[in-house]
Amino acid sequence: MTTTAPVQLDLQRAAREHLWLHFTRMSAFEGADVPIIVRGDGCHLEDANGKRYLDALAGLFSVNIGYGYGEEMGEAAAAQMRELPFYTNWSYAHPRAIELASEVASLTPGDLNRLFFVSGGSEAVESAWKLARQYYSARGDQRGRAIVTSLGDPPTRVDEAKAAPTGGRRWKAISRNIAYHGTTMGALSINGIAAIRAPFEPLVPEVLHVRNTNRFHRPPEETEEQFTKFLLDDLEETIEAGGPETICMVIMEPVQNAGGAFTPPEGYWRGVRELCDRYDILLCADEVITGFGRVGAWFGSDRYDIRPDLMTIAKGLSSSYAAIGAVVASDRVMEPFMRDTSMYAHGITFGGHPVMSAIALKNIEIMKRDRIVENVADQQDAFRATLEQLLDLPIVGDVRGTGFFYAIELVKDKDTRLSFDDDECERLLRDFLSPRLFERGLICRADDRGDPVVQISPPLIAGQEEFDQIVSILGDVLAEAWTRVHK
Numbered sequence: 001m002t003t004t005a006p007v008q009l010d011l012q013r014a015a016r017e018h019l020w021l022h023f024t025r026m027s028a029f030e031g032a033d034v035p036i037i038v039r040g041d042g043c044h045l046e047d048a049n050g051k052r053y054l055d056a057l058a059g060l061f062s063v064n065i066g067y068g069y070g071e072e073m074g075e076a077a078a079a080q081m082r083e084l085p086f087y088t089n090w091s092y093a094h095p096r097a098i099e100l101a102s103e104v105a106s107l108t109p110g111d112l113n114r115l116f117f118v119s120g121g122s123e124a125v126e127s128a129w130k131l132a133r134q135y136y137s138a139r140g141d142q143r144g145r146a147i148v149t150s151l152g153d154p155p156t157r158v159d160e161a162k163a164a165p166t167g168g169r170r171w172k173a174i175s176r177n178i179a180y181h182g183t184t185m186g187a188l189s190i191n192g193i194a195a196i197r198a199p200f201e202p203l204v205p206e207v208l209h210v211r212n213t214n215r216f217h218r219p220p221e222e223t224e225e226q227f228t229k230f231l232l233d234d235l236e237e238t239i240e241a242g243g244p245e246t247i248c249m250v251i252m253e254p255v256q257n258a259g260g261a262f263t264p265p266e267g268y269w270r271g272v273r274e275l276c277d278r279y280d281i282l283l284c285a286d287e288v289i290t291g292f293g294r295v296g297a298w299f300g301s302d303r304y305d306i307r308p309d310l311m312t313i314a315k316g317l318s319s320s321y322a323a324i325g326a327v328v329a330s331d332r333v334m335e336p337f338m339r340d341t342s343m344y345a346h347g348i349t350f351g352g353h354p355v356m357s358a359i360a361l362k363n364i365e366i367m368k369r370d371r372i373v374e375n376v377a378d379q380q381d382a383f384r385a386t387l388e389q390l391l392d393l394p395i396v397g398d399v400r401g402t403g404f405f406y407a408i409e410l411v412k413d414k415d416t417r418l419s420f421d422d423d424e425c426e427r428l429l430r431d432f433l434s435p436r437l438f439e440r441g442l443i444c445r446a447d448d449r450g451d452p453v454v455q456i457s458p459p460l461i462a463g464q465e466e467f468d469q470i471v472s473i474l475g476d477v478l479a480e481a482w483t484r485v486h487k
């Protein structure tokens with residue numbers, strides 16, 4: 001016997017009884033409402049009670065074109081549904097996946113020309129790591145292969161015994177402290193956030209973590225050049241200690257989100273690229289957030305001239321109107337997989353799903369037509385200037401980021417840059433800031449995965465009106481937070 005759904009489902013009750021929210025303390029809803037978002041337009045959302053919010057987080061750093069393109073995207077999806085609702089990239093191609101791969105390849109820098117589609121960011125990271133691992137065995141041992149030992153030096157031949165003590169196999173990954181790269185076991189293992197790793201240990205072994213580019217708590221007299229050297233020395237020491245011949249991938253975001261929009265110091269990416277070349281390690285730029293305009297260029301790799309061998313993309317690829325992501329590989333990485341019987345031994349049913357691909361294609365068409373990336377490039381200085389007004393508040397220690405990707409670090413003492421302890425963070429961020437901002441109609445994220453920050457990352461269509469509204473609400477709420485802390 002089948003049952004039919006009640007005509008009018010009590011959404012609040014049904015949410016409490018049946019829906020499990022991600023990264024959410026469900027006990028919070030025993031005596032309180034589940035926030036239910038029912039519609040969106042532009043940079044705004046509306047909840048089930050008709051209340052409007054400015055979404056200063058663009059969903060999850062991801063609704064790049066904002067919420068107003070449903071009609072157009074829906075038409076693209078419906079047309080694809082009629083033509084071919086599903087087929088797989090498992091052994092077969094279909095027009096939308098081919099077109100999307102070509103379109104993205106035309107946008108990505110350098111020779112990042114090959115796309116392997118997946119369903120989201122975690123799967124992209126997972127797939128990048130697996131691809132990097134298999135790349136070395138697919139390439140075979142490194143006999144006679146020329147590598148660059150350091151920039152400017154002539155290429156030398158690799159010492160056979162030294163180069164291939166593992167038979168050419170490599171498996172370790174390097175990522176940065178506090179970085180977030182997703183939640184599936186491989187991607188989770190790459191994360192540098194202790195609190196989300198701990199419940200699932202033991203994780204996939206042998207990920208090494210290096211320092212991130214957080215400069216706020218470094219000695220004030222340190223120059224940018226010294227800071228860059230300090231970071232690159234740490235990376236090189238980690239590579240040496242881990243055994244370069246066992247390390248397949250360095251994975252980093254162009255601008256690190258977790259911990260609060262850590263931008264790279266001058267010379268950092270050039271140095272990372274050089275180290276990867278010197279030790280023959282693949283460099284993966286995790287562009288799940290920074291891709292598709294967020295930092296004022298199509299990719300963070302353009303913005304910082306990163307020249308990665310691999311790139312992971314998701315969120316902004318479809319502006320999150322569809323569940324789609326990809327690993328983008330350079331021609332060099334692809335090369336061994338084009339030989340003889342070689343095959344990347346990985347796949348998922350939904351990779352390159354035609355409806356998801358059609359939506360992503362439409363998203364890129366809209367981004368080009370409506371000059372979404374240009375909007376970020378044009379408005380980013382105004383956005384920064386507006387956010388920097390918050391520096392007048394005693395609780396705001398730092399405003400950092402770039403493009404439409406910012407974090408505001410909260411401090412207990414501005415002069416000493418003293419941070420809040422765990423208990424204070426709990427009271428300040430979870431108990432006060434998050435609910436109060438939401439109550440005031442502003443969605444942004446109070447985050448304590450590193451030092452406490454408020455993350456701000458609006459849809460890429462935002463302009464001065466939205467910037468002013470963000471700063472006005474944040475200013476009030478942060479001022480109130482300060483009086484609470486010091487009461």
Ligand SMILES: Cc1ncc(COP(=O)(O)O)c(C=O)c1O
Binds near residue numbers: 122182253257286
């Ligand atoms: C840099 C980065 N990589 C990977 C992921 C995981 O993406 P998803 O949530 O789509 O699995 C995220 C998600 O926020 C991310 O920010």
